[in-house]
Amino acid sequence: MSLSGFMGEAYAGKVRGEKRLEEKGGEFLLGFEDLAKRLEERPKRAEVEALAPRNGETILSLVHSASPKGRREGMIWGILTSLAAERLPSPLVIQPQDYAGLELHGGTIILDAKASPPWLNGRGSDGSGKVMGSWKRAHHLGERISGGRLVVRGGAGDYLGHEMRGGGIVAASCGDYAFRNMRGGWGVVRGDAGNYLAVGNSGGKVAVKGRAGARAGWLMRSGRIRVGRDAGEYLGLMMSGGEISLLGKAGARAGWRMRGGLIEAEGYGPEAGDDSVGGRLLCKGYP
Amino acid sequence: MIALAADYSVKDILEIWETSRSSWHRPQLPRPVISGSMDCDGFPFKNYRIVVDEKILDKGDLYVENFFDHLIVHYIFCPRSLETAGRLAMAALEGLANGNKTQARRMVNLFTDIVVDTFRLERSVDDEEKVLLGWRELAKEELSPLDEAVVGCLAELWGVDLPPSDHPESEELLNIFSWGVKDRSKWPRQVMQMARILAELHPGVLGAGRVPSVEGLHGDADSAPLSGLASDQDPEAYRETLSVLGLDGDLRRWYRDQSYTIVIRPTGEATESRFPSSLAKWRFSDPPSELDVAYSLSLAPRLIPGVTTYKREMESCSMAAYGERVPDLLVVLDSSGSMGGHRRGTKTHAATLAAFKASAFAHGEGAEVAAISFSDRLVLQGWTRDLSAVEDVLVQHLGSRTHIPGREVLDLVVSRPSPLILCITDTHIQNLYNEWDYIQEAAALGRFVLFSIDGGNKNEQVEEALGDLGAVYSINSLDGLLSLVIETAEEAYRSQKAHPSRLDGESFISSERMGSG
Numbered sequence: 001m002s003l004s005g006f007m008g009e010a011y012a013g014k015v016r017g018e019k020r021l022e023e024k025g026g027e028f029l030l031g032f033e034d035l036a037k038r039l040e041e042r043p044k045r046a047e048v049e050a051l052a053p054r055n056g057e058t059i060l061s062l063v064h065s066a067s068p069k070g071r072r073e074g075m076i077w078g079i080l081t082s083l084a085a086e087r088l089p090s091p092l093v094i095q096p097q098d099y100a101g102l103e104l105h106g107g108t109i110i111l112d113a114k115a116s117p118p119w120l121n122g123r124g125s126d127g128s129g130k131v132m133g134s135w136k137r138a139h140h141l142g143e144r145i146s147g148g149r150l151v152v153r154g155g156a157g158d159y160l161g162h163e164m165r166g167g168g169i170v171a172a173s174c175g176d177y178a179f180r181n182m183r184g185g186w187g188v189v190r191g192d193a194g195n196y197l198a199v200g201n202s203g204g205k206v207a208v209k210g211r212a213g214a215r216a217g218w219l220m221r222s223g224r225i226r227v228g229r230d231a232g233e234y235l236g237l238m239m240s241g242g243e244i245s246l247l248g249k250a251g252a253r254a255g256w257r258m259r260g261g262l263i264e265a266e267g268y269g270p271e272a273g274d275d276s277v278g279g280r281l282l283c284k285g286y287p
Numbered sequence: 288m289i290a291l292a293a294d295y296s297v298k299d300i301l302e303i304w305e306t307s308r309s310s311w312h313r314p315q316l317p318r319p320v321i322s323g324s325m326d327c328d329g330f331p332f333k334n335y336r337i338v339v340d341e342k343i344l345d346k347g348d349l350y351v352e353n354f355f356d357h358l359i360v361h362y363i364f365c366p367r368s369l370e371t372a373g374r375l376a377m378a379a380l381e382g383l384a385n386g387n388k389t390q391a392r393r394m395v396n397l398f399t400d401i402v403v404d405t406f407r408l409e410r411s412v413d414d415e416e417k418v419l420l421g422w423r424e425l426a427k428e429e430l431s432p433l434d435e436a437v438v439g440c441l442a443e444l445w446g447v448d449l450p451p452s453d454h455p456e457s458e459e460l461l462n463i464f465s466w467g468v469k470d471r472s473k474w475p476r477q478v479m480q481m482a483r484i485l486a487e488l489h490p491g492v493l494g495a496g497r498v499p500s501v502e503g504l505h506g507d508a509d510s511a512p513l514s515g516l517a518s519d520q521d522p523e524a525y526r527e528t529l530s531v532l533g534l535d536g537d538l539r540r541w542y543r544d545q546s547y548t549i550v551i552r553p554t555g556e557a558t559e560s561r562f563p564s565s566l567a568k569w570r571f572s573d574p575p576s577e578l579d580v581a582y583s584l585s586l587a588p589r590l591i592p593g594v595t596t597y598k599r600e601m602e603s604c605s606m607a608a609y610g611e612r613v614p615d616l617l618v619v620l621d622s623s624g625s626m627g628g629h630r631r632g633t634k635t636h637a638a639t640l641a642a643f644k645a646s647a648f649a650h651g652e653g654a655e656v657a658a659i660s661f662s663d664r665l666v667l668q669g670w671t672r673d674l675s676a677v678e679d680v681l682v683q684h685l686g687s688r689t690h691i692p693g694r695e696v697l698d699l700v701v702s703r704p705s706p707l708i709l710c711i712t713d714t715h716i717q718n719l720y721n722e723w724d725y726i727q728e729a730a731a732l733g734r735f736v737l738f739s740i741d742g743g744n745k746n747e748q749v750e751e752a753l754g755d756l757g758a759v760y761s762i763n764s765l766d767g768l769l770s771l772v773i774e775t776a777e778e779a780y781r782s783q784k785a786h787p788s789r790l791d792g793e794s795f796i797s798s799e800r801m802g803s804g
Contacts, residue, residue, distance in 0.1 A: 014310065020409045021445065023467040030463055030480040037381075037479070 027053060032066035032080075036073050043072065045103045048079040056087030063094060078102030078140070085109045085148060096138040096154060104145040104167060111141065112153045142169045145185065158194070161187045164204065176213070179206045182223060195232065198225050201242065214251065217244045220261065236263045239279065255281045297321070300339065303348055307355035310414075314363050316504065319355070337504070346424065353417035357403055361499040365402040366395070369502040369532065371471070373516040375399070376498070376531035377524070378475035382482030391531045393494035394482040397437060400493070402468040408445055419447055426450050431491025436460060459484045498532050508534055512547035522629050538629055538682040539675070546644040551773050563599035573598060613780055614734065615670060615703045616649035616656045618642045619696060620681055621712035623662035623689040626740075634740045635684060637765035638711040641738075641772035642681050645709055650674045652780045657699050657706075663688045667695055670703060689715050693722025693729070700729040707779045708733045709772065713741040714749050723752070730756035736775050738768055 029035055035051055053059055063084055068077040078099025085092040085107035094100065096111040113135040139157035142150040145167045152160075152171035160178040161169045166185040173191035180196065182204040189206075195213035198206045201223040208225075214232035217225050220239040230248035240259040252269035258276040266284050273281045304319055319337040321344075343354050366372040375398060379391040404422070407414040426438055426449055439452020440460035451457075463477050463484075497503065502511040517525055522541045529536030569578045570593045577598040580590070587595035620642050627633030646656050655670045658677045662685035668676050689712065700706055708729065714737075719726075729735065735757035739750060753759050758775075762768045 014411050014413070016409070016411055020415070021405070021467075022465075024465045028466055028473060028476075030466075030476055031459075031483075033382075033483055034476055034480055037476075 027051070029053060029062075032062050032068070032073075032077070035062070036068075036076050039072075039076060041072060043076050043079070045079050045082075048076055049083060052080060052083055054087075056084050056089075059084040059087065060092065063092075068097070074099045074140075075102060078143070081109060082107075082145075082148075096136050096141070096152065096156075098138050098157075099140045099143065100138060101142040101145055101148075101150040102140070104142065104148045104150065106148040106167075108149040108151070110151045110153065111138070137175070139175070141171070142167075145169070155191070161185075173210070179204070182206070193227075198223070201225075211248070217242070217263075220244070231265070233269065235265075236261065236279075239263075255279060299348075300344075300351070303351050304355055307352055307359055310356065311359045311363060314359060316359065316362055349417060350420055350424070353421045356407060356414070356417060357400075357421070358499070360403040360407055361399060362501055362504060364406060365399045365468075365471075365474070366498065366500055369500040369508055369511050370513050370515060371474070372399075372498045372500045372503075372532055373513050373528055374475050375478045377516065377520065377528045378479040379482045380524075380527060380531060382479035383486050385486070386527065388527065388531045390486070390490070391482065392498060392533075393490055394478060394485065395494075395498050395531065396496060397485070397494035398474070398478040398481055399499070401437070401441065401464060402474070404441075405444070405464065405468045419445075419449075422449055425492070428492070431489050433485055433488035434491035434493045436485065436488055437493055440464065454488070456484050456488060500532075503532075508532070512544045514544050514548040517541050517544035518548075521631055539678045541629075542639055542643040542682065543647070543678070545640055546647060549640075549644050549769065549773065551644065551648045551776050561601050561603045564602045565600045566597050567600050568593060569596040569598040613649070613652045613654045615654045615706040616646065616779075617696070617699055617703075617706050617708045617733070618646055618656070618658045618677070618681065619691070619708065619710040619712075620658065620660050621662070621689060622660045622683055622685045623713075623715070624686045625689065625713050625715055626684075628684050628686075629682070632765070634713055634765065637768045638738075638740065639681055641769045642709070642711060643678065644769070645772050645776045646677050646681065647674060648776050649707075649780065650677075654780075655703070659692055659695060659699075660685060661690065661692050662686060663690045665692045665695065667692075667699075669699065688717055689713070690718040691716050691722050691726065693725030697725040697729040697732075700733045703733075706733040707775075708735045709738070709775065710735065711738045711740070711768070711772070714739040714753070715741075716749060719749055719752065727756060734779065736760070738762060738771060740765070740768060 038051055039047055059080055063077065063080050066077050068074045077097065079102050081092065081094060081100050082102060082104040086105055088107065091108035091110050093110045093112055093115045095113060095115050100111055101109045135154040137155050137157045140159045140162065141152060141156050142160060142164060143162045144164065145161070146165040147167045149167060150169045155173040156171040156175065158175040158177050159180065160171055160174040161182065162177065163181045164179065164185045165183045168185055169187045171189055174189050174193050176194040177196045177199065178189065178193055179187045179198045180200060182198060182201040184203045186205045189208040192210035193208045193212045195215055196218065197208065197212045197216040198220060199215065199218045200220065202221040203223045205224045209228040211229045212227045212231040215234045215237055216227070216231050217236040217239050218234065220236065220242045223242045225244045227246045227248070231246050231250050233251035233253055234256060235250040235254040236244050236258055238257045238259065239261045241261045243261060244263045246265035249267040250263065250265040250269060250272065253271045253274060254265065254268050255263050255273040255276050256271070258273065258279040260278045262280050262282065264282040264284060268281065268283065300321065301318060308314065317337060319339045322338050322340050337358055339354070343351060366375055372395065375395045376391055379394040380386055382394070383390055404418045408418045422438065422441060430438060432454065435452045436454040436456040437460065438449050439454060439457035442449035442451050443457065443461050444464050460481065463480050466473060500508065502508045516528065520528065522538050525541050526536040579597050579599055583590055583595055583597045586597070590596055620638060622635065626635040626638065628635050629639070630636060646658065649656055650672070655672055656674065656677045657670045658668045658680040660666045660680050660683040664685050664687070666680050666683045666685070668680040671677065696708065700708065737753050737757070737759045739759060740762050750759060750761065760771045762771065
């Protein structure tokens with residue numbers, strides 16, 4: 001008797017011939033927390049990508065079901081939003097939350113307070129107390145993006161577009177340190193920007209329709225900043241290259257210790273261009 | 288014979304028990320006793336029993352068989368061992384934000400129940416019938432939200448006519464179990480996710496009671512070594528995990544469980560002798576001295592090489608070394624502030640683990656053990672065969688400065704002939720000058736071995752002075768400490784007669800880490 005025949009006889013009636021239950025296949029993943037648990041303290045995009053599902057829709061359900069706690073989980077969630085946007089055929093529309101669009105390479109993310117997960121069918125609350133429709137000023141939006149678009153339908157918090165290398169960001173307004181260390185791409189702020197706008201930039205273009213706070217363009221090496229109204233004090237502080245253009249007036253000490261580049265404004269506050277060793281300050285309407 | 292509800296006799300129960308056992312390849316488990324029966328009360332060991340509630344007996348033979356089957360699969364499949372139960376408890380605690388131990392225990396029980404019944408249901412049609420009998424009985428009762436969610440999930444998962452649930456948690460649970468239940472490596476992640484999902488639901492009857500395990504059934508859960516679990520957790524987390532299982536996990540157990548997987552193999556002196564055994568053909572390639580001429584000629588008149596030539600195969604056997612007195616062990620352990628306290632990865636952790644292993648080994652070899660834990664204070668345990676008392680001293684962390692207790696060391700050493708003195712410190716000793724004479728005298732009377740942690744930051748003068756006393760090991764990596772302590776213990780407790788290869792400078796380190804169960 002063959003082994004299979006022997007086993008069949010021994011277990012006759014005690015085991016099923018066919019499988020009774022279907023089992024899921026593919027990468028074993030139980031949810032956002034399960035994914036986060038398997039990643040290091042400072043998760044890298046490649047690590048998240050390796051563990052995340054391949055399918056954009058599945059990533060989207062992870063994004064919607066997650067309640068990230070702390071910086072680490074926030075960063076993982078942010079990378080997931082980018083992966084979902086890159087893999088979905090249509091723009092990803094989600095609620096604003098810290099780190100959304102982190103390291104985005106392509107696709108479009110729209111942050112909208114009215115966005116709700118598909119399973120809520122447009123209802124006002126997701127059952128966990130999260131109320132749809134109220135705007136939350138999220139921080140670190142679009143950090144380190146290198147491609148794609150991020151549209152923020154409301155005010156962004158601090159560090160908008162921090163270290164971006166490509167792609168584009170549009171926001172209604174932004175907090176401090178927006179577009180810091182930018183190397184490429186473009187950013188549009190349709191309202192006012194906070195302090196320290198575009199600090200240390202070496203490329204890219206930033207346009208602010210409203211006011212810019214203090215120290216915009218500090219340590220700027222290259223790139224362009226355009227502000228629709230006035231700017232705060234220390235505009236272009238210690239800048240060594242690039243262009244800053246204001247349709248309004250610059251505050252006190254614009255171009256202080258400037259080494260290169262160009263600042264153009266309607267007018268300047270006191271001590272403009274003090275201690276500068278290079279660069280140019282131009283006043284509009286004057287040659 | 289005890290009269291039972293529903294006209295059951297003990298004999299009937301045992302017949303059903305044997306039927307269940309035969310369905311699961313007859314596992315070696317104790318026979319069940321009926322709750323409230325004489326057997327149940329009179330049996331001297333509380334744990335070593337499977338207790339059947341009389342209410343279960345009212346529900347018929349098949350239901351009782353289902354109950355037995357369920358228990359058996361708990362003991363042979365999930366969670367089976369205490370280590371697995373501990374891993375599940377650890378995961379459940381992580382999944383629950385509040386760290387509630389009762390809730391964690393409920394989650395482990397719920398998870399293992401679902402795994403066990405899904406496993407049974409999948410096995411055969413007969414098993415499916417029995418499994419569903421139990422769950423349908425439960426579904427007849429008023430269910431709590433948590434129980435409803437679980438029953439609803441099972442209805443979907445198994446595709447059976449159990450009451451469905453409109454709790455969103457049911458759907459999420461389904462996502463956990465639809466990956467299958469047979470892969471043990473997935474269990475901790477599955478139970479953690481389950482705990483996250485069900486944390487907010489009000490509990491009911493499901494998941495109550497203790498977590499089953501073979502060790503628990505056999506009554507040795509309190510002493511079963513959980514080495515993998517202990518190595519992966521800090522003492523406080525370990526204590527909490529064990530308390531989910533209803534066990535005490537103090538600092539001593541934490542160290543003892545970790546040290547269990549460290550093996551010390553004393554290289555015993557053995558007498559080797561060789562003797563002839565079977566016959567084999569002698570061929571040209573064999574040495575001529577091996578040819579057994581007399582025997583070959585007794586079988587054939589002429590010697591034809593490879594045909595009528597024979598030799599004797601030789602076998603060797605080792606004889607155990609004769610017994611001799613083993614040196615007693617004095618452990619002098621630095622527990623000052625600079626050692627870092629009882630956490631994984633600190634100097635205290637490495638030093639205490641090494642001291643635990645050395646003490647347990649010496650104790651096992653028949654030696655008496657003494658221990659001193661010192662900072663600018665000290666805790667002392669004199670020579671004893673009580674290992675627990677020694678361990679109590681070793682787990683002390685006194686903090687503060689490093690004052691070596693020279694006089695106390697000497698007092699202990701003079702009362703025993705040539706003991707082994709293991710001193711583990713980071714050598715920031717502040718009173719060495721005052722205690723020098725005592726230590727020197729103690730070192731002359733015994734075998735003094737100093738393990739100096741923090742070798743990269745060592746005090747040259749102190750090292751040099753201590754070097755005159757005996758062996759001094761400067762340790763840069765904490766892993767090295769354990770190896771060196773083991774090597775020292777191996778050397779000290781092997782036969783006192785020098786081994787030839789040792790004289791040639793060959794290393795005798797044979798320590799190793801075994802995989803955790």
